[in-house]
Amino acid sequence: MSMGILELVRQRTVLLDGAMGTELMARGLPQGSCPEIWNVERPAAVEDIHRNYFDVGSDVVSTNSFGGSRIKLAAHGLEARTRELNAAAARLARAAAPAGKFVAGSIGPTGKFLKPQGEFSEEEFEAAYAEQAGALSEGGADVLLIETQYDLREALCALRGARRASGLPVFVTMTFNPVPRGYFTLMGDSVARSLHELEKEGALAVGANCTLNSEQMAGLVKVMRKETDLPLIAQANAGQPVVEADGKVTYSQGLEEYVRFVPDIVRSGADLVGGCCGTNPAFIKAMAEFLVRR
Amino acid sequence: MIKETLYADMQKAIVDGDGAAAGRLAAEAAKSGLDLLEVIEKGYVPGLAKVGELWEQGEYFLPELISSAEAMKAAMAVLEPELRSARLKARTAGKAVIGTVEGDIHDIGKNLVASMLQAGGFEVFDLGADVKLEKFIEQAEAVGADFICLSALLTTTMANQRRLIELLKQKDLRAKYRVLVGGAPASQKWAEEIGADGYAENAVAAVKLAKSLNPVRS
Numbered sequence: 001m002s003m004g005i006l007e008l009v010r011q012r013t014v015l016l017d018g019a020m021g022t023e024l025m026a027r028g029l030p031q032g033s034c035p036e037i038w039n040v041e042r043p044a045a046v047e048d049i050h051r052n053y054f055d056v057g058s059d060v061v062s063t064n065s066f067g068g069s070r071i072k073l074a075a076h077g078l079e080a081r082t083r084e085l086n087a088a089a090a091r092l093a094r095a096a097a098p099a100g101k102f103v104a105g106s107i108g109p110t111g112k113f114l115k116p117q118g119e120f121s122e123e124e125f126e127a128a129y130a131e132q133a134g135a136l137s138e139g140g141a142d143v144l145l146i147e148t149q150y151d152l153r154e155a156l157c158a159l160r161g162a163r164r165a166s167g168l169p170v171f172v173t174m175t176f177n178p179v180p181r182g183y184f185t186l187m188g189d190s191v192a193r194s195l196h197e198l199e200k201e202g203a204l205a206v207g208a209n210c211t212l213n214s215e216q217m218a219g220l221v222k223v224m225r226k227e228t229d230l231p232l233i234a235q236a237n238a239g240q241p242v243v244e245a246d247g248k249v250t251y252s253q254g255l256e257e258y259v260r261f262v263p264d265i266v267r268s269g270a271d272l273v274g275g276c277c278g279t280n281p282a283f284i285k286a287m288a289e290f291l292v293r294r
Numbered sequence: 295m296i297k298e299t300l301y302a303d304m305q306k307a308i309v310d311g312d313g314a315a316a317g318r319l320a321a322e323a324a325k326s327g328l329d330l331l332e333v334i335e336k337g338y339v340p341g342l343a344k345v346g347e348l349w350e351q352g353e354y355f356l357p358e359l360i361s362s363a364e365a366m367k368a369a370m371a372v373l374e375p376e377l378r379s380a381r382l383k384a385r386t387a388g389k390a391v392i393g394t395v396e397g398d399i400h401d402i403g404k405n406l407v408a409s410m411l412q413a414g415g416f417e418v419f420d421l422g423a424d425v426k427l428e429k430f431i432e433q434a435e436a437v438g439a440d441f442i443c444l445s446a447l448l449t450t451t452m453a454n455q456r457r458l459i460e461l462l463k464q465k466d467l468r469a470k471y472r473v474l475v476g477g478a479p480a481s482q483k484w485a486e487e488i489g490a491d492g493y494a495e496n497a498v499a500a501v502k503l504a505k506s507l508n509p510v511r512s
Contacts, residue, residue, distance in 0.1 A: 022449075031450045032397025032424070075399040111400065117360050179352030186402075188355030241449040241479040243487070249449040249479075 005102045005143050006169060006204060008059065009231045009271050013291050016104070016235060016274025017053035017061045018284050022249075024049070024064070034076035036068045039088035046089075050096035052281045057288025058274070059101060062145055065089035065136060066108035070128045071120070075111070083135040090139025104145040104171070105136030107158060114153055122157050129161030137166035146172045147235075148210045148276075152189035152197060159201045171205040171272075172198050173233050176212070176220060183208075183220050191220070195227045207233025210276045213253050214238070218264035225269035234270040236261075238278030251278030259286040266294070297328065301337040304369070308341025309348070311361025313368035320372035330373050334384055338369050342413055346498040359406060359497060366413035386417050387505060388440035391433045393421035394477075395454035400447035403477060406497040407443065414501040416441075427458045434471055441504055444490075446477040455480070456488040472507050476500060 008014055024035050027045045038046050050061045067073065068089060070082045078085065086105070093103040110125060112118050133144050144162045149155035155172055162170045174194050176183035183191050198206045206228060208220055217236035224232055239253030258279070265273055273291075275283045300323060307315035316338070323333045345362040348354040354362075370384070377384055390411050394404045401423040412418045419437055421429060434442050442462075446452040455475045462468040472491040475484065485493035492507060494500035 025450060031448075032399075111402065113402070117357055180350075181352040184352065184355060186356050188357065240481060241452075242481075243449070243452065243479075243484060247453060 005060065006231070008102075009205070013266055013270070013294075014059045014272040015057055015284065015288055015291060016233070016272055017050075017058040018275030018279030018281065019277055020049060020062065020064055020066065020106075022278075023052075023280065034067065034073065034078055036065055036073065036085040036089065037076070037078065039064055039085050039092060043088065043092055047092045047096045050093045053284055054096060054098055054101055056281045056285035057291075058284055060104050060143070060272070060274075061093050061097070061101075062104045062106040062147075063089035063093045063136060063139075063141065064106070065132070066106045066147070067111075068136075069107070069110050069132045071110040071112055071125075072108070082131055083138075086132050086135035087139035090136045090141045094140035102142045103140060104143050105133065105139075105141035105168075107132055107136070107144060107146045107162065108148050109150060109154060114151070114157075122153065125154055125157035126161040126164070129158040130165040131161075133162035133168075133170075134165035137168055141168060144168050144170045146170065149174045150186040152185065152187065152194050155194070156197060156201050159198060159203055163202055169204040170202065171207075171233060172203045173207045173209040173235065174198075175210040176208050178212070178216060183223060191223050192227045195224060195230075199228055199230055203230065205231040205233055205272060207235075207270070207272070209233070209235035210237055212236055213240075214258045214261035214265065215253075218261045218268055221265050221268040221270045231271040232269055233272040233274075234265050235274045235276045236265070237276045238283065241278065253278070255283055255286060258283060259290065262287050262290055263294075266291070300328075301333075301340075304333070304337030305341035305344065307369070308338055308362050308365050309344050311358060311365050313361075313365040316365040316369040317372050320369040324372065324376045330377055330380070331382060331384065334370075334373060338366060339415075342366060346501070349496070349498045356406060360409060363409040363413040385415065387415040389417045389419070389437055390441040390443055390504065391419045391421065391430055391437065391439045392441075392443035392445070393425035393430060394423035394445040394447075395451050395458070396424055396426050397454065398446050398448055398451035399423050400477075401445070403447070403497070404445035407445070407476060407494075407500045410497040410501050411443075411504060414505070416501075416504060427454060427461055430458060431461065431465065431467065435467075440472060441474055441507075442471045443474045443476070443500070443504075446475075446480065449479045452477060452479045452484070455484075455490065459489050472504075474500065474503060474507075 146158045214236040238251035
């Protein structure tokens with residue numbers, strides 16, 4: 001089973017899911033509260049979101065555990081519940097997954113910095129990520145997805161921790177910003193260096209998510225494709241958030257505009273595609289329709 | 295050492311983010327009896343300007359900005375006591391109260407803006423993350439701030455930037471402060487819509503913005 005997702009990637013373009021946080025808020029998650037606590041307090045709501053994504057065509061959904069590392073949970077005073085919340089996250093997605101579909105254990109950044117910019121050592125980061133990865137694996141994830149990483153050093157800690165704690169395949173996506181010299185992370189890691197180092201450390205798929213809209217992501221995929229033969233992941237934002245007069249948040253790239261660049265993302269070499277901030281099941285449905293037509 | 299060489303070395307210490315050199319050069323300047331206000335303006339400040347340019351060109355990233363800001367702090371830590379004993383004061387660009395709005399625990403961007411504002415000569419009062427809106431106002435009133443700087447990473451919490459401005463209006467304090475907003479979901483358009491005084495996309499732009507809004511007071 002554990003290699004199943006990689007076999008699927010070899011056969012065809014794999015469809016991931018879209019945003020989780022906004023879906024939770026639409027179901028009443030209060031502003032500022034910890035999304036992961038809903039894995040035990042409102043499990044039906046989380047499972048419902050996963051089921052919606054599978055229903056519209058996702059091959060893989062990501063668990064509600066983006067902020068589930070001990071270090072991140074500590075901001076909500078929930079660090080003692082790290083194992084419980086992550087294992088529950090994986091179980092909920094597993095329960096929603098039809099046979100032959102996959103669960104990716106989502107692992108986001110800690111929100112803290114390594115020394116010298118921050119207080120943490122690489123060992124501390126690696127241990128925190130290993131703990132989260134172990135719990136996601138126990139809960140039934142098929143693959144671990146380390147995502148939205150803005151510091152290559154942190155991403156490598158996460159990757160080492162995840163590989164130490166489980167035998168699951170590990171995928172990693174970085175978040176890159178466009179600067180005059182090309183695409184770089186917040187910490188200044190180039191695309192080439194990021195992908196090469198992640199590959200060397202044992203990532204089985206690499207790529208990018210967040211920050212960029214789908215048009216920009218298509219451009220980044222072309223750059224990434226030249227740097228690695230690993231399967232490539234691309235999950236773009238639906239542009240920038242816009243707050244309407246009534247306080248409702250929409251995104252600058254509407255559904256049609258977003259989906260218009262999906263063929264380009266796939267043609268440019270992305271093997272696993274999905275959405276990030278501002279996307280929802282309707283976006284994934286439209287992407288599924290394109291992939292089927294193809 | 296002739297002044298020009300010293301100033302060039304100071305600039306380099308800031309650009310290289312070399313706190314030890316920045317501090318050592320400051321001590322050297324103090325010992326030689328140089329005009330320390332001129333030392334700051336002609337030695338260190340041009341270094342920061344260069345760092346800003348390198349950032350804009352995509353040569354420098356967050357680690358370099360932090361190191362340079364730290365080097366500036368190291369220099370000022372030597373110069374400020376010297377200025378005080380000479381009954382002088384480094385020219386302050388203004389006082390800024392800064393924090394991430396309530397409901398939002400993200401502080402990477404906010405910390406960087408706080409650091410760069412401080413390096414840029416502002417007196418900074420950093421309230422941290424998840425800060426109650428009332429707290430921003432209390433602190434601004436207490437210290438006589440010029441700026442209130444609000445960060446938010448989430449689309450759900452950015453609405454608190456608008457609420458703070460409304461709260462200032464209710465308290466009849468809006469005219470007293472320049473309110474600056476930032477964070478991933480914020481934009482110039484958003485700033486205009488909620489009646490903020492400005493928006494900056496990143497820490498370097500934030501310092502420029504604050505300086506442009508606050509002509510140095512005598």
